Amino acid sequence: MAMAAVRREGRRLAPLISPQSITAVRPSVISQEQAPLGLRSISTQIVRNRMKSVKNIQKITKAMKMVAASKLRAIQVRAENSRGLWQPFTALLGDTPSVDVKKNVIVTISSDKGLCGGINSTSVKISKALKKLTAGPDKETKYVVLGEKAKAQLIRDSKKDIELSITELQKNPLNYTQVSVLADDILKNVEYDALRIVFNKFQSVVSFLPTVATVLSPEAVEKEAESGGKLGELDSYEIEGGETKSEVLQNLGEFQFSCVLFNAVLENACSEQGARMSAMDSSSRNAGDMLDRLTLTYNRTRQASITTELIEIISGASALEG
């Protein structure tokens, strides 16, 4: 029974084995002529090589997991601290994802590096769906892409719609000044009635919620406020400072965009690290499983070759005696 299993293993490995490796491993025991390709003895060289490479991959993924975990801890605190920042704006200006305006700009936030699960493709998918949703006659939708990964995916089929793409955002630790400069850049270069920021909100290390935050232009805000609806309450507010109401609304809108973008970028960076951590965790586990299987194969093959040799010796001896 056991021998049958061993023989089966040996046959499975047989096509992998070249005559060279046989002679390289055990040249003294059997010569090339005596052993017709893997029938008698089996080389363990290939399995050993694979084991080594799997072990190295496991080391790398474990190290990446550690790095992601330590980065996650740092960025999670900052993301959680920045969560208060957008709340006043939503309380004042409401949440208007269903607003119907002409010029929509979708700000897709993604990461620069891969190996972080599905968060980038989620935000690309949501962005594409949003474009479909906001499309219509005499309406236009443009993309502003943050991060290398979403750019690579969006450039394939909607290259002409990408207005602006910004990469290498996370070279330095994210801070508000940097993000507000970025927000200013976007506002200067893009004409919009509504900005829709697509990002992955961090909920826990294993769950990220795709989220769309909407920022309206001052004109759109005024139009919405006049028509009542969600922003109808805005007219009851007294506006202090600034020459005119529209000037204050302009400042308010720009400030809102920088604040929302700051939180969105942090949340997305946090989700990225979390996703990378869990992806690397599962791949080190997979590498471990694979290593176990390979070790089993390796040991079986070795045992099989030892058994074969023993049988050869014993049968040889008994032939001489008899």
Next chain:
Amino acid sequence: MFRQASRLLAQTLRAGMRPFSSDLPAAPTSDSAFNESWKKVIPNIEPPKTPSHFLRPRPATPTSIPSKITVNFVLPYASELSAKEVDMVIIPATTGQMGVLPGHVPAIAELKPGILSVHEGNDVTKYFLSSGFAFIHANSVADIIAVEAVQIDHIDPSLAQKGLAEFTQKLSSATTDLEKAEAQIGVEVHSALNSALSG
């Protein structure tokens, strides 16, 4: 038997908690019109969440004026005050210092560099703000958003003096419009800081 004890204890605790959670105003649900139109156009993807899904519930407007005002004071890197009930806040609006008491009319104010003071009984906490916005809502909730803020007793007066001198010098030597504007901002912030420290 003891294995069951923790479960039972948890159950009684949970039962005790329930009335509390139902006391809260209903959590704001996401935009139903948006979700419906999303499902019509893109049926195979779940509609994404929107900020209102995560918004902390806000109290409704009370019929009578409450005795305290609820203040949220946030910075990009921290929430300094979160739904804290105080007696009064004085906000450095661009139109001048603005005292906010409970029952203040709803207002939106741009802020300039200056002192934000939070009065709570006899305690007064003073912060120096760089700039930002303040919203006062009808339900006696004030939201103050600043880009940078420090407590006033954390500031070194001698460094503030030095900064003022430096920027005044820069302003006089500035050649381009950009430099001039930057130096002007520096002078404004530092003179506000100095007057706040001396006042």
